[in-house]
Amino acid sequence: MSAIKLGQTLSSITLRGAARVDAVSTHVATPVEATWDHGGSGGTAATLVLDTDEYIDSMEIHWGKKGRKIRVFYLKLTSSEGNFISTGIKTANSAKVKAPAGFQLSGFFGRAAAEVDQLGVIWTRRSAKATNLTDQMGTDWFGKRIRNWVGPTIGNAKDTACYRQMTPYNSSKVCPAGYTMYDQVEANCIAECPLAYPVNCFLECIPQNDDCALEIAQKAVAVLASVVNVATAGILGTVISVYRNVRRNFFCAANIVGVLRSLVYYVRFKQTTAPQGAVEDILAVAYQSDVVLVDLPVAICHCLGLHVPPTLVFTGVVMMIVEAIVKQAIVNGDEILSSASNVYNLLYNVSALNSSHSSVGELQELMDTNSTCGYQLKRLTDHVILSVNNARKKDPGATINDIRVKISKSSLVLKEIPAATNNCMEELLSYKTRQAAFETRDLLRKTFGVIVDQLVNTATTNKGVFVAQQQYMLEVTNYGLVMFSGLDPTRIVWLASQFVQPTCGPTAFIGEIDDGSLYDALGLQTIDEAFVGSYGSWKKKGDGVVNLVFTSIDTKDVKVVIHSGGNKIAKVPVAAGGRATWNSTVEELEDKTLYLDRWRPNFIGIPGSGGGSLLLWVPRATHGGHLTLHVRINVS
16 A cells, blocks of 8 residues: 555556466556565466556456465456456356446555465546655745655664653643643653654653563663753754854855845745836845845854844844845846855955855855755754744743743744755755655754754753853854854764764654655554555645544454554444444644554454554644544454
């Protein structure tokens, strides 16, 4: 199921058989060539080659016993043009399956080893179109947006278990997003189990399909503090120290390149959606954007070595330079960005740099890659710092825990960080495999989690109350992690990987997820055979319903246990060969793992939870969302 793409076409079908059906092979032509084999290598092979627009739309199957087991004895597949292929010997037990109108064969499911034991067909609508990761999903200040999907890597466990991070609740007894109340006496919240370790095991979380067999609570208490401290140690201080030792001119210019690209894109967007006017009219439009109000003045301060004022009220010198750069970007944006020398000359002429011939080669190399990811991340760090500062100023008496809860539920954490890190994906996919690109994005998100935690934690007194003018926060604000703008994603991730260690905090910075199959969009993953063949879809806009449809081909009654965020929330009985449904809401399950395991009687009638599990992520959805999951329950 996970390999099938809507709209795919088949080039041929191959059957192998003699007295029985030994194997069936499906040859996919588009969108990507592939061959799927079921069965062994016995019998005689025969192939039906399909013409353009020809497809398989019916199957005839016969079965019977061979020894103590059921085998498929005969198989016939017929195309829309009346052509067919068959193998084997007919029996008294048979069935014919016809595709619904407008549907075609896209694959098979069943059981096979040296021979085919069970076989079913997967029909898909012929007019359906696949959703792709790189589909354009609108535009933003940096250009087009692609789909934000959970992907296949965020649920990969790196260890056998992890300790659940604890943090105090705020003065209103509210836990940060991703945490749940643990101990009201000691005022502690505990992290919900993340995608990589979705099974709740006391003070630990363990990987999918694992069992919590040992009492580990005492062990976790003894080492929890040290694990959390090591995991969040030193990334901000290290980035700042690296910046101190590099050439200011290069990172200044790299930062300005990012701002100029955003500004040129923004101005073009406004020109195409509103009547064109004189330079003064376009300048007035440009001055309404965050690029000019925040990003460019901050970048100029970094270039000049000036402090960034906490109130964002910049000096006259800074604003004169900003105005000069904006005018040049409107009139000569493409020409400026055509070479590194032009960028340095612009900065020299507007007095943002003392030299127009510094690091030209290195900047040209960066510009030739057309990299925007580094600038997006740098811009994001500026907004992280300003958001934490603003939250602190609005309530000077707030404790560190109050600020942590507020930031964890802010638009910055729920929307901006997920969006900016996801839009590094298109750049990453240009030179990385899909798997590696998702891994890089996941690490970038973890890095921002550490940055946010350190900004919240560090600027406090011993009493946990924020200090308005603490030197560390001023230092961070003034450096603004400007070096990010001069790094490609690979170098950023290398830097982050040195300091971000595996932790068991909640899954964070995933954001709202775009439409797609559950395998792509929500990271659906099954282990072992209990739920193999399950499938479904996610819609970003919808009625807010989560609908699970259980279909059993098992020979025994079972109970499916549903967990959300590591906590058991429901048990659904499903009769042998029967169907059942379970409904909830996106709002109830959002920003948590959804984990299914199955209790099935063994040969002496005692139920056990072995045999397999299913895992996916339920995202938040401003416009309701809708999740449909068809849960297939197999014998295992």
